[in-house]
Amino acid sequence: MGQTITEKIFSEHVGREVFAGEIIRCNIDMIIGNDITTPISIKAFEESGAQKLANPDGFALVLDHFIPAKDIASANQAKISREFAYKHDLKNYFDEKDMGIEHALLPEKGLVGPGDVIIGADSHTCTHGALGAFSTGMGSTDLAFGMITGGNWFKVPESIKVIFTGKMRKNVYGKDLILEVIRRIGVDGALYQALEFTGDTISNLDMDGRFSLCNMAIEAGAKNGIIAVDDITKEFMSDKKFVREAKLHYSDDDANYVEVLEINVANLEPVIAYPSLPSNGKPLSTAVADKIAVDQVFIGSCTNGRLSDLKMASEILKGKRVARRTRLIVTPATQKIFKEAEKAGYIDILIDAGGVVSNPTCGACLGGYMGILGDDEVAIATTNRNFVGRMGARTSNIYLANSAVAAASAITGFITDPESIDKED
Secondary structure, three states, X not given: OEOOHHHHHHHHHHOOOOOOOOEEEEEOOEEEEEOOOHHHHHHHHHHOOOOOOOOHHHEEEEOOOOOOOOOHHHHHHHHHHHHHHHHOOOOEEEOHHHOEOHHHHHHHOOOOOOXXXXXXXXXXXXXXXXHOOXXXXXXXXXXXXXXXXXXXXXXXXXXXXXXXXXXXXXXOOHHHHHHHHHHHHOOOOOOXXXXXXXXXXXXXXXXXXXXHHHHHHHHHOOOEEEOOOOHHHHHHHOOOOOOOOOOOOOOOOOEOOOEEEEEEOOOOOOEEEOOOOOOOEEEHHHHHHOOOEOOEEEEOHHHHOOHHHHHHHHHHHOOOOOOOOOEEEEOOOEHHHHHHHHHHOHHHHHHHOOOEEOXXXXXXXXXXXXXXXXXXXXXXXXXXXXXXXXXXXXXXXXEEOOHHHHHHHHHHOEOOOHHHOOOOO
16 A cells, blocks of 8 residues: 655654554654743753753754844743753754744754654644655644653644646745635645645745745644655755755655645636635735735745745835835845845845835744734735734734735735736846
């Protein structure tokens, strides 16, 4: 009987063939903590009596939500993680000195790679499946168990195969592919299942698009999102020193899937997720016709804060100005991305257009700081969630979109088709 890529990754780690539905104990290659959830893990770790991490080099602590600290409470929260990092002399500890949003920073540094089993106390840990890894979010006490033992218990998920075919239209990106999947199957359509993304569209999708695609697998309820390694993955890996040998796994032709979803993207418009669910997707043309005014535009997050996002935004905004009644906030996902964008001139363009560029942070995405919405305000954001109150006031409304649509909307003050914006040479 054939296996899926997810089943094969677990089989390699367990040392025998395993299949969907089995409960297994599995070693973990990388555990990821952040400043919001890790203090709970640290408390459980210390209350257990544990004196050291089972696999210190397999634990990465990234302070990325409220850093630099926004208030006394967040400063004290970060202090717990910092003291733990110093006490255990953590090798993979990232604070202001090497900032980045965890799900962009770890692939950038080669700390996660093909064939890995990865967990984090953050639901968007599924991002790393873009590298051909099994990566999922778990609770803070689950994280503590992994810190203490080096492993954890898993139920091997069933898989849904998503086959994307056709050439994407201009201004359609990985963000639109996943929003279309969620629109079709709903926020619980892949509950505790793996979303395996395949097809000729994926074969031509860049890594930034793949990270966006896998990042939002959780928004369909999925346990993980995953894409098999190919030449595009290998090119991404070529200039990075990965800490573990890459282990490449591919699904068998006779692997068992609970569902196969086929999506031809040839006629797919950019997808706009209306409030207040990621599954409430509508074509961009509908949003344009609805003449939706926006108070704030946000470009960033672990979903769309990568260099390509800043590039496309700067190309649209070059020589233009942000609408008078609209705010534009841009958050590069890592300091490296920030520096590369600055070198390429993107940062100057964004600032000259009237945007504000912040340090790498998750703050605006979860309504923490650096972009909180007020009562009844409307935002178009490249983030992954538009739940009630997600980015601020419970009466605010969030529309999810790709970075090109967000940038175009900043210029007009309404949700706008990038094609309608004249570009400077």
